[in-house]
Amino acid sequence: MESSPLKWWRRWWRRQTPGRQDRVAMMVPLAAVLLFLAAIVAAFGYLRLEEQERELESVRRDVEYAQQRLRLRLLERQEQLMRLARDAGNREIDAAEFTSRAESMVSQNPELQVISWIDDRRAIRASYAAPSVHPAQQHAVGEVLRPGDIETHYALARELRQPVFSQPAAGAEPPNMLQLHIPLYDQGLFAGVVLGEFSVDGLMRYGVPPEVNFRYAVSLLDDKRGVIAGSALTGREAEGGLRAWTGHTREFEVPVSPVGNGLVLRAQAYRTSQGLVGNGLFWLVVALSVLTSWMLIGTWRHTRRRLQAQQALVAETNFRRAMENSMLTGMRVLDLDGRITYVNAAFCAMTGWSEEELVGQKPPFPYWLESDQELMNERLEEEIHGRSLPGGFQVRVKRKSGSVFNARLYVSPLIDARGQQTGWMTSMTDITEPTRIREQLSASYERFTTVLEALDASVSVAPLGSEELLFANKMYRSWFGSDTVGHLHMVAQAGVPAAPSPEADFDDVDPLAGLPVDTLTAAQPANNEIFVNDLGKWLEVRSRYLTWVDGRLAQLVIATDITPRRDAEEQAAAQADKAQSASRLITMGEMASSVAHELNQPLTAISNYCNGMASRIRNQQIDEEQLLGALEKTARQAQRAGQIIQRIKSFVKRSEPNRTPSDVSTMVSEAVELAGIELRRRNVRLNHYVAARLPTLMVDPILIEQVMVNLMKNAAESIDAAERPASQRSVELRVLPKIMEGQPAVEFSVQDTGAGLAPEVLERLFEAFFSTKREGMGIGLNLCRSIVESHRGRMHAENLYNGNDVVGCRFSFWIPVPDAMNPVVTGEAKVSA
Incomplete structure (x- = not known):
């Protein structure tokens, strides 16, 4: 016999609705789990309180023991000091x-x-x-x-x-x-x-037992609760989880006797318990809770299975409807007889007819054009009999409003759940805009091709590692034909790296597929000038990498005929050489009177020696030894005149630039000898200083001498124009090693005592055909700067000041030392005047 409460429960349960039964079935296990957790937490809290009381009692005993030890130690020291005091007092x-x-x-x-x-x-x-x-x-x-x-x-x-x-x-x-x-x-x-x-600290170290220090943080406090010695713990360090559970740490305090005066000994227990996470009871509760939750989930799944199935069906229906309504592709279903059985909202929006107007219609359909009905019937027959193209076909569709648009139709069979075909599913896409874009791209491509064909430069594109020519314009075809031989020849001759050609079996495979090419395509184009023997032309070749339309890495080469420009540059270089020679001739022309005066001395001496010897020979007043001495003096004077003429000849003769390893001291000596003629004529002293052990320069010595001679001649003319007194008529030439623009160099400087240069003259000093002289041509300093810059050097001019007064001008230029030369070493050198 079942008890009456059980019968009552069964009757009550049967009277409840299924929804309420489901809720009760879910709430009862949840309530059981919560009651179980509450019971475990209460038991755990009771045990923790009991454990805390025991630990606090242990702390009290240990602190009192430490206090007794500390008290006895202080009393012993007090006894010793009292004996010492008694002896001292007696x-x-x-x-x-x-x-x-x-x-x-x-x-x-x-x-x-x-x-x-x-x-x-x-x-x-x-x-x-x-x-x-x-x-x-x-x-x-x-x-x-x-x-x-x-x-x-x-x-x-x-x-x-x-x-x-x-x-x-x-x-x-x-x-x-x-x-x-x-x-x-x-x-x-x-x-x-x-x-x-x-x-x-010593009292704490030796007075407190070691076992107490090991178990507790012992500290000595003053009457203001300040820590005098020892260590004190914070709440987190002292107990961790226990402090959060009980609200206080385990500690005990006792006064220190016989000191008194509020001195307190305190001990705080270190955390020794495992806490909640390390407690076995905690993990037992967790395991039981997980087991109960798993059983509860199983119950929920069993009771809600029918509701979930219903919700899934509703969700699937809503999803299908939302997907159909959101698609831009029109969907149409035909049965095996060609009748429309379904159209989606996109199809209706494209054609302008509603679903009620289209469903049930047979061919010809209202969206067919009258002129295309025969074609559309053929397409429909192919569609019904399964002969439609896999890639679809393009048709023209008429809207209800009468407008026409282009569409592409794709057909696939419609299979039911039993695997039998029940009709055909047709998708329709509006391709009016893509068709327009494709036509625009085609027109753009034709314009682009027309422009490239009309260029007077060769344009070619070829993939890396292949002999296929992707593109070549008319100029390329006229120069090199229709293969990649000319393209590869220009790339190789211009020094642009290209990928090796692959094997014949892999001609259609990109050898760089999968590798990152962003760095190559984003790099700056290479620019080189080459000479093509087959064409007899100089070409400027510009090359860069690009990604072709099919994704392959290709190389674009643009070649421009620069033969006229190269011819013009060669003519300009020849004109510059002629200008340099003309400048030297002009310089020597200006120095003609000085040169004549310089040659007059040895020629006069030769004439005097010859007349004297002839007169003494006729009078028979000369012996052989005297005659030999006179002839030697005559030969020396003739040799001196020949050296002057040879030096001037080598200076003014026209020659091709010839950069050779040149000694700085030799170049300075030659320039000083040439310029000294003009300076002596103008009564100007020349002082020059050349540093010792200067490195050898890779220069054209005649051109560098021309620069120094021109600067020293200009300095003498500036002094002469300023009408300086004899004590202030001097030019100084200094040659020193320097570090210019981060590289070793040799600096040449010419300093005069003239009137200097006006600010407006300094701005235009090195311009071509600008001169401050009345009869100057304005090419001297411009050529000097061109010569220096052709040797990778720089020229500079500046005024020299004494306070606010200009006391002279300084022209300087420097020539870099070749990398292979030894480092510049300074030292003493000769100074001559």
Whole structure:
């Protein structure tokens, strides 16, 4: 017989609706799990409280034990100091013996740091401090106590006539020490005190048992709860999870006796329990909860299976409807007889007819054009009989409004759930816009091709590693034909790297497929000039990498005929050479009178020697030795004249630029010899300085000499034009090693004492055909700068000032030292005037 409560439960359960039964079936297991968790949490909390009480009692016992040990240690040190004070008060020991006994006590008791004997006048008679005591805490013999803590407790010990402890303060630097003042009496009269100073850290280290320090964080606190010694823990470090559970840490405090004065010993327990995560009971609760949850999920799945199936069906229907309504592709279904059975919203929107107007229609359909009905019937027959093209076909469709658009139709068979065909599914896409874009692209391509064909430059494109020519314009075909031979020849001759050709079996495969080519296609185009023997032309070849329309990496080469430009450049170079020669001829023309004066001296001497010898020979007044001496002098004068003429000839003769390793000193000597003629004519002194051991320069020595001669001649003319007195008529030439623009170089500078250059002249100084001379042609300095820059150097001009007055001008230029040359080494050199 079933009990009456069970019958009542069954009757009540049967009266409930299925929805309420489902809710009860879900709520009962959930309530059971919550009750189970509440019971476990209550039991766990009770056990934790019991454990906490036991641990707190253990802390209390250990702290009291540590306090007793610390108290006994202080009392022992107090007894020792009192014996020492009694002996000192009875005059049984003097200061030296007091110091000796104090040293023994300090060495035997590490916590005792300083022992001092202070007389009744507050003066230090004797004192000993441990080596580790800070100098600021040591007492010198004869020192008198100043007002402060020591003096205050000194007075208190004298009044109370008993030992007095002083309490150290927290946070002092250096740390304060615990002081013990023991009064001295000589025949009943106060005779001073014995001061013992204890290290608080030492008391904690040696007074507290090691097992207590191991289990707890022990600290000594003052009356303001400041930590004097030891270590204190925060709540997180002390207990972690237990503090969050109980609201406080496990700690205990006791006063320190006999010190008193609020000095407290505190111990805080380290965290030793495993907490919630490491507790076995916790993991048991977790495992039972997971098991219960798994059973609850199984129950929910069983009770809600029908509801889930219904919701899935509704969701699938809604999804299908939303997908059909959101598609831009028109969908049409035909049965096996060609009748329309379904159209979606996109199809209706394309044609303009509604679903009611289209469903059930047979051919001809209303969206067919009258002119295309025969074609559309053929397409429909092919579609019904399964002969439609896989890629679809293009048709014209008429809207209800009468407008026409282009569309592409794709056909596929419609299969039911039993695998039998029930009709045909047709998708229709509006391709009016793509058709328009394709026509525009075709027209654009024709324009692009027309432009490239009309270019006067050769344009060719070829893929890397292949002999296929992707594109070539008319100019390329006229020069090289229709293959890639000319393209590859220009690439190779221009020094542009190209990928190797693949094997014949892989002609259609991109050898660089899959590799990153962004760096190549984004790089700057290469630009080179080459000469093609087959064409007899100079070509400027520009090459760059690009990604072809099929994704392959290709190389674009543009070649332009620059033969006329090269011819013009050669003619310009020839004209520059002629201008340099003309400049030298002009310079020598301006120096003609000086040269004539210079040659007149040796020629006059030769004439005099010859006339003298002839006269003496006729008079028979000369012997063979005298005649030989006169002839030698005549030969030397002729040789001197020949050297002058040869040097001028080599300077003014026209020659091709010839850069050879040249010695700087030799070039300077030749230039000084040539320019010295003009400077002596104008009564101008020339001082030159050449640094020792200068490196050899790779230059054309005649051109560099031309620059120096021109600058020194201009300097002499500037001095002459300024009408300087004889003491100020000098030109200085200096040649020194320098570091210019980060590279070793040799600097040539010419400095004069003329009137300088006006600011407007400095701005146009190196322009062609600009001159400050009345009869100047304006090509000298321009050619000088061109010569220097052709040797990769630079030229500069500046005025020299004495205060606000211009006292001269300085022209300088530098020539870089070749990389292969030795480093520049400076040193002393000759200076001549």
